[in-house]
Amino acid sequence: MxxxxxxxxxxxxxxxxxxxxxxxxADTSAASPSPSSSPSSAKDEAAPTEAGTSFRTAAAFRPGQQATAGASTGDYLYWALPVDAQQRLSVKATVTLPEAKGRHGASTWQLDVYDGLRRHQPCTYGTQTRAAAREAASVELSCTLRTVRAGAEQWANDPLPGSYYVRLTVVDVPEEDLGLPVRAAVEASVKEAGGSYAVDGALSTPLVPATVTGSLREPEDGWSGGWWSDxxxxxxxxxxxxxxxxxxxxxxxxxxxxxxxxxxxx
CATH class of the missing domain: 4.10.860 (DNA Excision Repair, Uvrb; Chain A)
Known part of the structure; x- marks a missing residue:
């Protein structure tokens, strides 16, 4: 006995x-955000004040920064940022609209997110498309993706580590309002999902196209730097x-x- x-x-x-x-x-992981998502480290680099007009010219920024741009109603605005495995990306966008007296009707805006292969990634939650009344001063949109996986089958559309593109544009607006000036602000954050989303295997090379390699830096702890999990x-x-x-x-x-x-x- x-x-x-x-x-x-x-x-x-x-x-x-x-x-x-x-x-x-788990508490330490939750209390200590990833270096790539730390607002203090992101502020060390200046956030872009202009947006690209295509995937090839997307303006690069980091999670924790707020990218801004002046544009005309009807323009396509593009930004790009790095996201690593076991991270869940959330993007928020705010569009400041022209004065109501100069507009002819309501407008509908849309926020889309694409991965490094330019595959459209669905939002798990958030308001991806929103209509703004004629008298509205601004419109806000948001999109949260699925957790980025370290690897996936070739036929799958799972989000993988690499660059992610954010596209903002108006999808419905009176023709007379096309060309009116607007102001856009986009910010992103990443949340470490932990070992419950960890999978065996890893992507050999992050999905970072050569067109943005020069301007889009890797996460500060390197790609797949957070390999350790609970x-x-x-x-x-x-x-x-x-x-x-x-x-x-x-x-x-x-x-x-x-x-x-x-x-x-x-």
Missing amino acids: RTVRTLTAALLAGAAALTVAGTAS RWIWTAAGGVLAALAGILGYSLTRGPGRPSQVPPRA
Whole structure:
């Protein structure tokens, strides 16, 4: 019975220690944002004040920055930013509209996000398209993507590490209002999803087209720099607990103080 009590205490102590370690790791991960998403590090670089007019001329910025641009109603505005594996990207856009007295009707604006292969990525939530009344002073849009995966099948449309394009434009507006000046502001943030979204394998090269390589820098901790996740902790915890449970089960099955069977002498 002493052996059983000792193993039971060790089992409980090991489970408690691993649970505390996992919780502390998760809390640390949640409390310490990725360097690539840190507002203080992003502010070290100037945010763009102009937008591109196509994928090839997209203006580069980082999560945590606010990119701005002046444009005309009807223009297509493009920005690009880096997003790594196990990160969930959220983009918000605000369009300041011309004075109501100079407009002829309502307008509808749309925010789209594409990956490095220019594949349109659906929003999991957010207001991707919104109509603005004639008297409205501004319109706000948002889009949150699925968590970026480290790898995927060739036929899949899963978001992969690399550059992501943000496109903002008006999709419905009176013809008389085309060309009126507007002001756009776009900001992005990334959230570390953790080991629950980790997968085996990795993309050999991030999806960063050569057209933006010169201006779009990689995340400050490198591509797939956050390879460590709480998935490793819980995998190790499961192995330790399984081993302790096996030892405990063997001790209970053998029974306390059972004498060994000694064959009788001839």
